[in-house]
Amino acid sequence: MPELPEVEVVRRGLAAGITGRQIATAQVLHPRPVRRHLPGAADFEQQLIGRTFAEPRRRGKYLWLPFTDGDAVLAHLGMSGQFRLDHSAAPLAANTRVLISFADGEPGLRFVDQRMFGGLSLSAGGAELPDEVAHIGRDPFDPEFDLAAAVARLRAKRTGIKRALLDQQLISGIGNIYADEALWAARMHYAQPTQALTRPRATEVVLAAAAVMRGALGQGGTSFDALYVNVNGSSGYFDRSLAAYGREGEPCPRCGTPIRREPFMNRSSYRCPRCQRAPRRLG
Numbered sequence: 001m002p003e004l005p006e007v008e009v010v011r012r013g014l015a016a017g018i019t020g021r022q023i024a025t026a027q028v029l030h031p032r033p034v035r036r037h038l039p040g041a042a043d044f045e046q047q048l049i050g051r052t053f054a055e056p057r058r059r060g061k062y063l064w065l066p067f068t069d070g071d072a073v074l075a076h077l078g079m080s081g082q083f084r085l086d087h088s089a090a091p092l093a094a095n096t097r098v099l100i101s102f103a104d105g106e107p108g109l110r111f112v113d114q115r116m117f118g119g120l121s122l123s124a125g126g127a128e129l130p131d132e133v134a135h136i137g138r139d140p141f142d143p144e145f146d147l148a149a150a151v152a153r154l155r156a157k158r159t160g161i162k163r164a165l166l167d168q169q170l171i172s173g174i175g176n177i178y179a180d181e182a183l184w185a186a187r188m189h190y191a192q193p194t195q196a197l198t199r200p201r202a203t204e205v206v207l208a209a210a211a212v213m214r215g216a217l218g219q220g221g222t223s224f225d226a227l228y229v230n231v232n233g234s235s236g237y238f239d240r241s242l243a244a245y246g247r248e249g250e251p252c253p254r255c256g257t258p259i260r261r262e263p264f265m266n267r268s269s270y271r272c273p274r275c276q277r278a279p280r281r282l283g
């Protein structure tokens with residue numbers, strides 16, 4: 001799944017490519033990515049014609065493309081969703097699902113999705129904040145993100161710190177990769193009980209999550225090509241700079257102890273067994 005930095009790279013690419021442009025035609029090549037639009041694919045196509053995109057927005061990992069009329073298209077990237085800005089004469093990439101052309105000409109917008117867990121849906125009145133996103137907490141890059149309030153919510157939970165970091169209603173945007181990286185940076189075990197965290201320690205781990213995401217975003221920004229807006233989930237440009245995630249058996253960059261992988265919520269957690277010791281009550 002793409003996490004906040006990857007989604008923000010996509011948002012910026014779309015902002016440069018579609019903001020202020022009026023839709024001339026929309027063509028759904030496969031009905032599944034628009035399945036959330038209950039009146040059907042033909043209606044989805046008709047609904048888009050003539051509308052003008054405002055600047056794409058994001059909260060956490062959630063992306064939406066507002067129209068100037070107050071409605072929006074929600075973009076679910078799922079596991080493999082991508083947007084491409086391509087000339088209409090360019091050959092279609094495999095798994096192209098939706099084509100949008102603009103009144104001002106080239107390039108057009110294409111939604112490509114191999115596995116089709118994602119998709120596009122219309123959100124009536126959703127330009128400012130779609131209903132589907134309203135329950136999601138603000139992410140650390142949001143100008144209105146309140147660090148003290150987020151830390152208070154975190155410490156009020158009776159759970160492990162990694163579960164709390166992954167809870168998108170508490171703080172959004174942090175997925176498995178950046179949670180592990182933030183915990184490594186803060187020298188904290190994933191099962192550390194949140195209610196036992198001091199305010200400074202809880203603040204430290206939230207700031208660490210923001211810092212690792214900002215670092216990944218900086219790297220994505222430099223290699224970003226506005227004509228090819230790509231979402232690769234966990235693979236790609238930022239892998240080289242990860243300290244713990246995906247590095248089982250490799251030396252901890254801080255102390256040299258081999259990184260350990262452990263099962264966690266049907267996935268994995270990576271930690272340094274020396275820098276990130278288990279809380280005492282867990283042995």
Ligand SMILES: [Zn+2]
Binds near residue numbers: 253254257272274275
């Ligand atoms: Zn270590």
